[in-house]
Amino acid sequence: LPGFPQLCSAHRSGPQKSREDPKATGYIGSGWKSGKRQVSCHKHVPICCCCPSPCRHLRLLLAIPAVIMSDTAVEQKRAFIRRKKREQIGTQPPGAKALTEEQQTMIRELIIAQVKTFDGIFMHFKNFRPCPQDLESLQTQSNEEAAKWCKIREDLRSVKVSLQLRGEDGSIWNYKPAADNSGKEISSPLPHMADTSTYVFKGIINFAKVILLFQDQISLLKAAAFELCQLRFNTVFNAETRTWECGQLSYCLETLEVWVLGGFQQLLLEPVLKFHYMWKKLELHKEEYVLMQVISLFSPDRPGVGQCRLLDRLQEWFAITLKAYIKCNRPWPAHRFLFLKIMAMLTELRSINVQHTQWLLHIQDIHPFATPLTQKLFSITNG
Incomplete structure (x- = not known):
């Protein structure tokens, strides 16, 4: 998957059986960044693609769409937050000034x-x-x-x-x-x-x-x-x-x-x-x-x-x-x-x-x- 780490530490020791045909990753030798860490991959290490089942990174990536809110839900949530803030701040409308x-x-x-x-x-x-x-x-x-x-x-x-x-x-x-x-x-x-x-x-x-x-x-x-x-x-x-x-x-x-x-x-x-x-x-x-x-x-x-x-x-x-x-x-x-x-x-x-x-x-x-x-x-x- 583009932009996501293709290597798992559990698979660096040797080739593993995968449900899919193993494919060489494009990041070999160039390394990839994960947060602030730089991970280098050596060419002499046997590699294959991570299997989605045991890889925690892929499991997280697959779970993300399930928790993403729709645009309508996001707007409703924001409106609810704004209403709560107005109730907490007080009864005055936005921009109201005290009497001189x-x-x-x-x-x-x-x-x-x-x-x-x-x-x-x-x-x-x-x-x-x-x-x-x-x-x-x-x-x-x-x-x-x-x-x-x-x-x-x-x-x-x-x-x-x-x-x-x-x-x-x-x-x-x-x-x-x-x-x-x-x-x-x-x-x-x-x-x-x-x-x-x-x-x-x-x-x-x-x-x-x-x-x-x-x-x-x-x-x-x-x-x-x-x-x-x-x-x-x-x-x-x-x-x-x-x-x-x-x-x-x-x-x-x-x-x-x-x-x-x-x-x-x-x-x-x-x-x-x-x-x-x-x-x-x-x-x-x-x-x-x-x-x-x-x-x-x-x-x-x-x-x-x-x-x-x-x-x-x-x-x-x-x-x-x-x-x-x-x-x-x-x-x-x-x-x-x-x-x-x-x-x-x-x-x-x-x-x-x-x-x-x-x-x-x-x-x-x-x-x-x-x-x-x-x-x-x-x-x-x-x-």
Whole structure:
């Protein structure tokens, strides 16, 4: 066999019987190398080819093909080794870098601002308008007001919201929507829900003022108020019970059995519910929530904003920080698409915001429940 020693020490003493015809080797007199050793063969030594059976060198050579792996098996083995190495090294993806000191400081400041401006248990939410228990009081209206409310009820007929209020003394007060579809079930809690949203809007305004990079641009606040409100409400949303748990208050959206095509439910309510369920499914960290809020707030393409280049650089910086945080703190590769999912859902929330504003403008003349702050944020004017 070429490239393999043809002589065996056991056969140098004389000719041996072989199963094959003996042939003279071509290495006689020239010698051959085995590793680092040089073996010389003398011409006067009787030689013949090694018999495969007793020669250990030939037996090894014949056994080699049996242990050689196929190309597919080799690739699978290499992939398995790489996967094991990644698991041993840690959860960070290849090339992931730690957050810079500037990014860590910025995240800490945002968390502090969030804690100061968002009361997750609604401890300071007082003097709100409760849902009236006497629904007949809603009927004591002028003919013009009654016609306006009739339009609201037509759009919101199948929206049923139940409210539970737990008092400081341990008492529990429940509001349940009416069983019929008269429209009273939605007109009753609207003033209270408007007060709840206003309470969150005030926190959003204070959050923007705390951020050092934020300049007092009313246009940014008006455009992003609804989006930040939904992000904050999502932190208290319980997907299993369809309930927003706001401390002593609990808002539960009843099962929607009737969907009015083209109405409020299809336009706004269904996308909002889908949004909250998808966010809760991601199990986001509080750091990711605050970074999403500033990404939404510092949007350079809002109508009427100035310094678009500065806002664009700030938004890009916040997005890079969010991506770096995910890479450093999320298991890899299970969450390798989390950043892309977040950005896509922020875009979807932007579309819901546009629909929400259109709906508010649609009922701008029939909004006895709207607070002055809500009217200012969404440019709602009387008559």
